Amino acid sequence: MEMPRVAAALALALSLIFVSMAGQCSGQLQFGFYNGKCRDRNGFQRDVEDIVKQKVKARFSTDTTIVAALLRMQFHDCFVNGCDASILLDVPNGEKTAPPNLSVRGYDFIEEIKTEIENTCPGVVSCADIIVMATRDAVSESRTGWYPVQTGRRDGRVSSAQNVKLPSPSIPVPQAIAAFNSKRLSTIDMVYLLGGHSVGVAHCGLFQNRLYDFKNTGNPDPTMNTTLLKTLQTLCPQNSNSNNSANLDQDPLKSSSVDKSFFEQIRLGNGILEVDQQLALDSNTRFSVARIAGSNDFSFQFGRAMIKLGAVDVKTGKDGEIRRRCAAVNSPSGNSGRNIFNIFG
Structure with missing residues (x-):
């Protein structure tokens, strides 16, 4: 079977499986949530997932370690207060300051993607969804099969180092x-x-x-x-x-x-x-x-496990917000965080 047909079959199969799992998600995530929701200043529709994909493709071409960095970021975000991008917030005693997160990197890259999307269709795409989409695309660039992701998450407003309780490398x-x-x-x-x-x-x-x-x-x-x-x-x-x-x-x-x-x-x-x-x-x-x-x-x-991880305790509707900057709650200020890397918690 030709590779494009294999990839298409895999994507379709995963989509069918996870549509049936939608009821297990926290909130109502959807495949293709942003379809038709992003229009540039000239009124032309833009494909949000393609914007993310192209940014990841360009980054991967110069830095293959971005795959591990984003996988780790998504895990550390989703395991603390759910997949709400709270790990990105620059706030006093926020999640970034917790010891397991001091070596997480990729904050600058997520902010870079967010900036491009905001310049295209502001106030539409959450930072939480960008993490999940970018991680998927980075994994795909590493020659692993593509998998669909559900979107529609909103960003959390709370980030506390005290909430960071991640499995350690020596946990039984x-x-x-x-x-x-x-x-x-x-x-x-x-x-x-x-x-x-x-x-x-x-x-x-x-x-x-x-x-x-x-x-x-x-x-x-x-x-x-x-x-x-x-x-x-x-x-x-x-x-x-x-x-x-x-x-x-x-x-x-x-x-x-x-x-x-x-x-x-x-x-x-x-x-x-x-x-x-x-x-x-x-x-x-x-x-x-x-x-x-x-x-x-x-x-x-x-891919199936990653989609389930991405559905952990998500925020939708009034439970969250769409940040203007991923590093700040409803504020255009803030910096993009550290850029160092280790692995696991």
């Missing part, structure tokens, strides 16, 4: 499952979403505890592949404050694309983060990991 799998379940995401949703770790890097501080004195045993984590262990010990010497990083997907040919390679690698003991490695070992998830590693439908299922 059962606790991770409980955290995802609390957001109405199933265990298999969680497994696929953690497949987002097929792109991006982790710095030494997030896994160094596994290399020398794992859980106060005086020995390295026994679940780690010995070849990988030696490599990481060289990269991150004991008792050092090295800021070196390692690819989360240890297949060098696939570490820049969102694909099933991550699951193949953790089955070989090549998980960098403790939670990633435990996915392949825990009785709750190991069979799913094995199935995904041997499957041909990763892109479809990953």
